[in-house]
Amino acid sequence: MTKRIGILTSGGDCAGLNAAIRAVALRARHGYGWTTVGIRYGTLGLLERPVEAEVLDVDRMDAALARQGGTFLGTTNRGDPFAFPMPDGSRKDRSGEMVEGLLLLGIEGLIGVGGDGSLDILRRLVAPSGMPFVGIPKTIDNDVANTERAVGYPTAVAVATEALDRLHPTGASHERVMVLEVMGRDAGHIAIAAGIAGGADVVLIPEVHWHFERVVAHIASLRATGRSSALVVVAEAAGQSDKASDAASDAPKQGVGDWLARRLSQATGAEARATVLGHVQRGATPTAEDRLLAAALGVRAVDLLAEGKSDRMVAWWNRQVIDVPLAKVVGRSRTVDRDGTLIRTARALGICLGDAG
Numbered sequence: 001m002t003k004r005i006g007i008l009t010s011g012g013d014c015a016g017l018n019a020a021i022r023a024v025a026l027r028a029r030h031g032y033g034w035t036t037v038g039i040r041y042g043t044l045g046l047l048e049r050p051v052e053a054e055v056l057d058v059d060r061m062d063a064a065l066a067r068q069g070g071t072f073l074g075t076t077n078r079g080d081p082f083a084f085p086m087p088d089g090s091r092k093d094r095s096g097e098m099v100e101g102l103l104l105l106g107i108e109g110l111i112g113v114g115g116d117g118s119l120d121i122l123r124r125l126v127a128p129s130g131m132p133f134v135g136i137p138k139t140i141d142n143d144v145a146n147t148e149r150a151v152g153y154p155t156a157v158a159v160a161t162e163a164l165d166r167l168h169p170t171g172a173s174h175e176r177v178m179v180l181e182v183m184g185r186d187a188g189h190i191a192i193a194a195g196i197a198g199g200a201d202v203v204l205i206p207e208v209h210w211h212f213e214r215v216v217a218h219i220a221s222l223r224a225t226g227r228s229s230a231l232v233v234v235a236e237a238a239g240q241s242d243k244a245s246d247a248a249s250d251a252p253k254q255g256v257g258d259w260l261a262r263r264l265s266q267a268t269g270a271e272a273r274a275t276v277l278g279h280v281q282r283g284a285t286p287t288a289e290d291r292l293l294a295a296a297l298g299v300r301a302v303d304l305l306a307e308g309k310s311d312r313m314v315a316w317w318n319r320q321v322i323d324v325p326l327a328k329v330v331g332r333s334r335t336v337d338r339d340g341t342l343i344r345t346a347r348a349l350g351i352c353l354g355d356a357g
């Protein structure tokens with residue numbers, strides 16, 4: 001009998017997931033003669049009887065799939081198996097039902113595509129069954145430890161950069177301060193990368209202790225040089241009060257873009273407008289880099305199962321795919337390195353980070 005492996009996508013969707021699923025199915029079939037079963041809606045599919053899953057026919061895994069955003073299997077970022085939300089508001093451990101679902105599929109290995117939270121859950125879910133498990137990192141936030149890139153991040157940066165390119169003409173034409181709020185959860189990776197690529201004047205991220213007055217002063221200095229517009233990128237978590245300071249200490253945990261535009265308007269007298277990019281960053285056609293990353297990680301994930309390895313994550317490191325123990329990934333969110341290349345580059349280009357540096 002042909003060996004069967006399972007794959008599921010878990011957590012928020014992003015660009016490149018379909019490319020990863022495709023790579024896994026193709027590698028499994030053509031490399032090892034295996035069948036791949038796609039589990040629907042992340043772990044939620046495992047609760048259904050029959051289990052919500054389908055055999056991935058390799059004839060359907062053509063290049064068109066790699067071009068599509070989202071995940072055709074569906075996903076969820078709700079429904080912790082160990083504390084599953086029940087209709088009456090209570091929480092229930094449903095991990096046993098999910099493991100049973102995995103066993104009912106007759107699979108002998110599982111590949112999970114997820115961020116560090118999802119990979120942690122999947123790892124703990126599968127462990128009692130002894131089923132080999134390999135993770136593929138994905139998240140627009142790029143905060144998974146021990147990988148330089150997670151699937152979805154390159155596309156999110158490209159979308160945010162394009163948003164800045166599109167905001168710039170309005171800022172220049174109307175002499176406005178254009179504030180762009182980007183996602184990233186607790187990390188500023190998207191903000192700093194898109195800010196540099198998109199020519200921002202100010203980038204505010206949770207990793208840098210920023211001062212509202214310095215942002216105001218920077219915008220004033222731009223005006224003194226004759227420039228009447230400005231581009232400001234703010235990470236969604238930049239308003240966390242322990243990271244911001246002074247007048248920024250009342251920055252809200254949510255809605256920091258609108259708050260900042262309002263405050264900048266009052267403080268500088270300039271017209272300021274906020275754009276909250278939101279899920280636009282997740283749903284785009286994957287960039288070439290994302291497709292490549294997803295393909296390389298997907299292929300290697302299958303190879304690891306073939307080598308009998310388990311409880312590992314494939315990772316992108318120093319221009320190649322490596323694999324690392326999941327124990328060294330979960331619970332260690334990777335934030336922007338305050339002394340790293342991106343921060344140094346931003347400063348060198350004259351981008352204001354709202355601090356003294």
Ligand code: F6P
Pocket residue numbers: 012077139140141183184185236282
């Ligand atoms: O983790 C990905 C992400 O898009 C974050 O950047 C964002 O904070 C969050 O998910 C949004 O989640 P939801 O889609 O549930 O609103």
